[in-house]
Amino acid sequence: MALRIGCAAEPGRAQNNKTGSWRVFMPVVDMEKCTLCGTCILICPETSVSEKDGNILFDLDFCKGCGVCARECPGDAITMIQEEK
Amino acid sequence: MLQIMEGSHAVAEAAKLCRPEVVSAYPITPQTHIVERLAEMVADGELDAEYMCVESELSALSVCLGASATGSRVYSATSSQGLMLMAEVVFNVAGMRQPIVMSIVNRALGAPLSIWNDQQDSISLRDSGWFQLYGEDVQEMTDQHFIAYKAAEQHDVLLPGFVCFDGFILSHTYEPVDIPTQEEIDAFLPPYVPYNKLDAKAPLSMGMYATPDYYMEFRYETDQAMKRAGDAISAAGREFGEMFGRDYSAHTESYRMDDADVAFVALGSICGTVKDAIDEMRADGIKAGLVKIRTFRPFPAEEIAQALAGVPKVAVLEKNISVGSAMKGAVGPEVKDAVTGTGIDVYSYVIGLGGRDIRKKDIRAVAALAEKGVGNMFYGLRTEVL
Numbered sequence: 001m002a003l004r005i006g007c008a009a010e011p012g013r014a015q016n017n018k019t020g021s022w023r024v025f026m027p028v029v030d031m032e033k034c035t036l037c038g039t040c041i042l043i044c045p046e047t048s049v050s051e052k053d054g055n056i057l058f059d060l061d062f063c064k065g066c067g068v069c070a071r072e073c074p075g076d077a078i079t080m081i082q083e084e085k
Numbered sequence: 086m087l088q089i090m091e092g093s094h095a096v097a098e099a100a101k102l103c104r105p106e107v108v109s110a111y112p113i114t115p116q117t118h119i120v121e122r123l124a125e126m127v128a129d130g131e132l133d134a135e136y137m138c139v140e141s142e143l144s145a146l147s148v149c150l151g152a153s154a155t156g157s158r159v160y161s162a163t164s165s166q167g168l169m170l171m172a173e174v175v176f177n178v179a180g181m182r183q184p185i186v187m188s189i190v191n192r193a194l195g196a197p198l199s200i201w202n203d204q205q206d207s208i209s210l211r212d213s214g215w216f217q218l219y220g221e222d223v224q225e226m227t228d229q230h231f232i233a234y235k236a237a238e239q240h241d242v243l244l245p246g247f248v249c250f251d252g253f254i255l256s257h258t259y260e261p262v263d264i265p266t267q268e269e270i271d272a273f274l275p276p277y278v279p280y281n282k283l284d285a286k287a288p289l290s291m292g293m294y295a296t297p298d299y300y301m302e303f304r305y306e307t308d309q310a311m312k313r314a315g316d317a318i319s320a321a322g323r324e325f326g327e328m329f330g331r332d333y334s335a336h337t338e339s340y341r342m343d344d345a346d347v348a349f350v351a352l353g354s355i356c357g358t359v360k361d362a363i364d365e366m367r368a369d370g371i372k373a374g375l376v377k378i379r380t381f382r383p384f385p386a387e388e389i390a391q392a393l394a395g396v397p398k399v400a401v402l403e404k405n406i407s408v409g410s411a412m413k414g415a416v417g418p419e420v421k422d423a424v425t426g427t428g429i430d431v432y433s434y435v436i437g438l439g440g441r442d443i444r445k446k447d448i449r450a451v452a453a454l455a456e457k458g459v460g461n462m463f464y465g466l467r468t469e470v471l
Contacts, residue, residue, distance in 0.1 A: 006181040006243070008281055
């Protein structure tokens with residue numbers, strides 16, 4: 001990579017930086033309690049939560065384990081568990 | 086045409102003539118008259134700029150950084166504590182290579198609180214990546230604003246610049262000053278052409294995260310750009326001289342340096358007093374001279390070495406203190422480094438901090454100390470209160 005004046009960069013460069021490796025706690029969802037309200041999807045600062053076919057998915061390449069989703073989930077369906085690495 | 090103007094108002098005129106598109110500043114003594122005047126100009130429709138009122142200097146320079154990143158020519162001004170509050174953004178502006186020009190109306194730093202003049206504020210930010218120009222009188226500091234924009238915006242430079250001048254001594258003094266016309270400045274300073282800018286159609290981020298693999302190279306590039314800024318300031322100063330008859334192509338100015346036995350090195354308004362003192366000393370047979378530093382960053386080491394060649398004793402007058410350093414002043418070590426190996430003795434004298442008057446007799450006394458080889462000290466301490 002050649003240096004760009006002022007360290008300028010086009011969009012999308014952060015995708016190369018997989019911040020998921022920083023994580024200590026991992027979100028786990030209990031689909032029995034989940035109502036698919038979407039709060040976790042909206043609130044994730046890394047946009048690493050999504051919903052597919054009635055399931056909540058976490059993109060662990062980028063989830064830093066901040067726990068905001070678990071904290072804000074109205075049905076207490078998400079718990080943060082210590083991850084074995 | 087010469088007009089009698091207050092220094093601050095002359096600077097506000099100069100800023101206006103540079104056609105800034107965004108001005109953001111927070112009032113602080115002794116900078117206030119500049120930004121007050123600019124606010125009036127915008128309110129009266131004399132200056133077509135966005136004047137953004139903010140709640141602090143940190144916000145002021147942040148606004149300036151954002152505005153500059155969108156491709157606007159930007160102006161700000163501050164002093165002392167205000168510059169310290171900006172400090173984080175000061176480094177970011179340089180790292181993001183935004184050619185903002187900011188007037189620094191030099192004032193001492195607290196504590197203890199002082200509104201009076203020394204140059205501690207701008208000297209303390211010498212490593213930030215902004216070039217630094219120092220004016221001796223109202224005319225010079227006014228002209229330096231035009232030169233600063235011209236040099237900063239060159240695409241092989243793209244660095245911000247401070248135009249520094251002594252608070253009250255210059256900012257609040259009325260002097261005859263020649264203000265160019267808008268047509269003349271438009272011919273000297275064309276509209277700003279950004280190298281790159283924030284544009285929703287072609288998104289870009291600036292100042293991105295650099296890992297240890299890249300960070301050092303960015304700092305190296307900034308230092309290389311600073312070297313080129315010296316040439317750009319020189320070229321702009323020469324062109325200004327051709328157009329307006331006041332040449333600023335040199336980073337230093339020598340006064341009566343022929344056959345000098347003792348030379349002063351100084352920045353800013355003190356140089357006027359030094360020149361008068363030199364005239365008196367010369368009349369009494371003391372061969373003294375002055376090398377005035379107009380560009381402190383980039384430091385004009387070669388020019389200074391040439392100007393000081395053959396002078397046995399050099400006295401650097403410091404309106405700053407690098408607390409705990411061996412020479413005490415911040416400028417002295419760089420002058421000493423410039424003449425290293427020549428056998429010239431260089432001494433620093435911390436003088437005139439916090440607005441303490443510097444008189445002709447003080448200049449003479451410093452020369453006598455330098456001739457005796459006594460230096461790297463505070464000059465003029467009131468020992469009775471210590």
